[in-house]
Amino acid sequence: MERVGADRRANPGEPRFPPSDDADMDLLNPRRNRLAQESSLYLRQHASNPVDWYPWGDEALEQARLQQKPIFLSVGYSACHWCHVMERESFENPVIAQYLNSHFINIKVDREERPDVDSIYMTALQMLTREGGGWPLSVWMTPDLKPFFAGTYFPPDSRYGPRRPPFLQVLRAILEAWNERREDLLRTANDITDSLREATARQFGDGPPLGPELLEHARHHLQRAYDAKHGGFGTPPKFPHALELQLLMRWHARTHDADAREMVRFTLQQMGRGGIFDQLNGGFARYSTDARWLVPHFEKMLYDNALLAATYAESVRAFGDPFDAQILRQTLDYVRREMTSPEGGFYSAQDADSNGEEGEFYVWTASEIDEILGPDLAPLAKSVWGVTASGNFEGRNILHRTASDADDAAKHGLELGRFREQMDQCKRLLRSVQAQRILPKQDQKILTAWNGLMIAAFAEGAMALDDPILLETAQRAADFVLRVLRNSEGRLARTTTLGMPAKLNGYLEDYAFLMHGLLALYHADFQPRWLQAVVELADLLVTHFADSTNGGFFFTADDHEQLLVRTKDVHDGSTPSGSAMAVTTLLKLAVLTSREDWYALAGETLTRYATLMHDSPSSSGQMLMALDFFLGPVREIVIVGDIRQVETRQTLRLLHQRFAPNDLLIFHDPNEAETPLALLPMLAERSMIDNRVTAYICENYTCQSPIVGFDAIRTAMTGP
Template sequence: MANRLANESSPYLLQHASNPVHWRPWDAASLEEAVDADKPIFLSIGYSACHWCHVMEHESFENAAIADYLNEHFISIKVDREERPDLDQIYMNAVQMLTGRGGWPMSVFLTPQLKPFFGGTYWPPTARGGMPGFDQVLRAVMDAWANRRAIALEQSEKFAERLQEIGQAEDSGEAIGIELLDQAYRYLESIYDFRDGGFGGAPKFPHTMDLEVCLRYSRRKPESHALEMVVHNLDQMARGGIYDHLGGGFARYSVDAEWLVPHFEKMLYDNALLTGIYVNAYRVTKRADFARVARETCDYVLNYLTDESGGFQSAEDADSEGEEGKFYVWSRQEIIAALGEIRGYRFCEIYDVSESGNFEGHNILNLPQSIEAWAAAKNVDAVELRSELDADRAKLLHLRDERIRPSKDDKVLTSWNGLMIESLAQAAGALGEPKYLAAAERAADFLFDTMLDPNGRLLHSYRQGVAKLAAYLDDYANLANACITLYEATFDDRWLDRAIDLSNLMIRHFADPAGGGFYFTADDHEQLIARNKDLYDNSVPSGNSMAAVVLLRLSALLGNTDLLDEALTAMRVAAPLMKKHPTATGQMLTAVDRYVGPAREVVILGDPESGDTRDFLAAYRQSYTPKSVIACVSPGTTPEEDAPLAPIFAGKSPLPDADGTVFICENFACQRPVTAKEAVANLGS
């Protein structure tokens, strides 16, 4: 018998629709039921690709005795954290206060007034390994509710007050300068693993935003180890098992320090962010292998995570056929049978495939040394070897695609799509791949056609024809940022107009005019027990940091100092956190890098599709210019006086007989105009 989740659209909620637990969604009816019944709420938050969420479901939520106890004593509510990140933020803060750590599945017990009084993450069904059993936890919570309710309520009030305080960071008034970047770099260098790559020990996450901070810092301080750290880290990940050497794309994280054994789930946001850092590393180093990884990761998303409507889907699971990683691993015999003895043995040697295996008796493909290093050691031609290995990998991918794939979370989230659109648009120019720009524009068009409510406000989630849930700060900020990049990739004014509209809505509904910065939820959002300011990067950039980046970019393009002031205030709100927790504020540090400058406005009068202007734009897009904005119009089509871009083009005329004229302005001063051909030599950060 289905419970109340059967009518939901979230794949995660639908996974639990046949549990014997009488799950309810988070809605008004469920919350009223808790008040009317005077029962505590058991709130379980997870997501579809979460391995331990699946484990707890099978062990506890499909357990008849546990389900009966939950149904009798609790109002059980199941939430997809990706649909409701607002709830996830609030109650994750509570769990971290209660236990000192967090994670998913998140299990929180609330009063009918939605205030937490106990919580944790995963519990086994019965006590084992020093952990209490979920059955014991439920009885203890119910005993406290029945016999010591006054204490539980007092504790819940204290937690609620603390949660409200956490969300109220205000303008610190601190100066925003290069010292923040120096301090952040010193800390990142101090925790960097110069042997295996990555920041800190196992488990290891990609830390793309920290890598971007280092890449930018390497331009300021070439004598530092910043570029060395980025290149080393990207090398180690691309050779490790965290990277899918057949289908492209990256798994969520590595459970070991060497990047060998991934947690096999693949998330859209990770692959969006990793595409971006590999593209930028290619721009700096011109290394073909970084371009290849970026291209293969984009292709993975286009081939396996793209909805028929053009939007990008959320994730592929870690498990297939009930076993983590089964889809991805190989035996030596399978590979030799597929490739033949000569090519098969060679492939196994290069990709670390053995009889005994490197993962629970099976093999995760990885490269202990680069293909070029192997070729040099064997005195074979590296180009020919790579070509043959490409054919081998294509054959193995075809065989793997015939296996039972991991389940997919096919919902389309506005915020994550914004990240992917941005990276595809960047990759298109840097790699010379027009199909990536076409896919980015198609996805953006889908969002604007489908993910707006009747009032023109963004929606957060879409699946199978249904768009729903009021958008959050990062939906607006990520999509606005993507639209600016689409404008710079196409010079189509509609993208800039959309970025401006989104930014205006973001300021109107999310900004805190008194304390500065932005709330995660809008001013007319559902009333919750706290309203947070999203300042910490997690697996995705914080909403405030992306808002600051957007406002800085728009300010430079539009000549609007009000937007600059909004961005500066957001940075000052986050300044104490940037000093204390640089690894949790990487995206805001990139905003600081842009703000500190020197920032450039590149203005072009020329036809972007032909001649020297086209050649300049190709060179510009292959260069690493993270603090620049660029605008272009064909000669004779200068914007109207009241157009958004009128200020940046004001007073600019083409040089006589020039096939494109380029104006470069830096720190409120403009250099003399040069021809597009001359400008290629002036490119830089």
């Protein structure tokens, strides 16, 4: 694996986000602890704490065994607001730090680098508390890693009452129990460990048959949770639920269900108009704290923007809404400008806090708008973005929309083009002032899995918008990941950071998400090298992650560090289930490459999780999308043509801009390269007829007669 260079300038654009915490600049601070040399920004942010932190590793675990002290495990991530709060209140407190150092072995973990550790102990928290959990995750465990007490954020005092006791009080109670009632704690730890192992080995009973009824059941479940007034699902805090929206689009493609279409279109519109979408810079925040998408939790995560960009791209292709195209472009432009490294990989996150205040970078007062934009533009901007003197967020304003460009242009008596010119001018002026504010920190950790999701988003966006710049961005990122985060044996690493080598073994999601991204990229540019990489990764995934005894896939490889349990990743969370994405990509790859063993493995996994899809459809969106593909009909469309001919380019553009999630598209130019029959056996005996672009369409092992010429192909695809 290559070392990532650190001496090249970042991509141009404004505003620029700093890569690290102030602690990173304090290289001579004698208080800096073991975390100072870690690649994780989150860990380095704690390097100046008086707490004697260890990173997760042999040194910490050996010290716990030697000293027979309980372990305090603290898990978070760099953009986590309450993680920063607990650090300021407790981990920088010398009294609390001294108590931790005297009586515990203290381990700090970045959940984004070590999702294996986070997953185990978050599940333990849920078992211990019967609550949902969150970050910061605080766990106390025995020297042999068995958890006996857990919580999330603990304040330094009693401000929140008995349900959230002061942190030092918790520490003293745990130490007393460790010293006086250790047998009770060990009994609890053993019980929780047994429960974790039972959950991992759980075998789902006979489930419902794999049929469209499972998809219909999920659609009705989503309908019941749908917020018809504001869009989206459930109650605040409201998350975007990109996978559920993608599932509804597939249901609409299958059944032409008008309600499914409305749920998708209205939700995407409301999110794109809301404060959860950065109206100045583009890109989505993590979630909305209210029902109407107005007040976000301001952190921006790469995976959210990847999943939402892919969702908007699918909507553009399915429904042709220009508003969705606008949000898609602004989101991907934001990622290109602010979240892309000089070498092409994508950064992980931008913080919610600026100058110690959540959201300060993003909000405006009415007087600021007046002063910056002046009397000609300020009234328009305040009307369009809902800016008032009293504000909508602690006396200031989160910019948002309540109407379309066309409606706002008509309201102000402007021609649509002129309206957009003036709004663009407003954005430029406000951004120039915003760039002078204290900027939120940026986590420049580059994660293989999240890069796979964003590669897919750029590839999907390139097809939907017919934009070669977006395609080039996806290609650069794919080249970067395959060059830097893959070793000579083809195995993936989890992460890298500018100036540091790749590290940590790749997890199931790293393989599955990257396969997903490379497969989308192959369909966008048809370069066989991407497909070849997917095939190689698929072989490694099956070899090292498949459970040959009980079925499904483990989250860690068979040669991974031995942890308390070896878990399986079957539920969607903030990102898709790694198991579900593995099934999705294996199904598609099996059809493309005629690998019946992969198809059988994916089908067996779907059968195993049929009960899960029925009982928990809201956490099974990706698995249900895999089921939608499995049920078909699946069409293999082979296009053979000379890319220099206008008809060929028209055909590819037509097929790229259709929403047909169960179509697999293959293109070959006989003048460009040797036919890759070893990868794509269905190219055998496929050639241009009459020297014109020719389509071969197959379904259920039956092929139609060749279709020659753009007009005939368009009719076959869309009707006369």
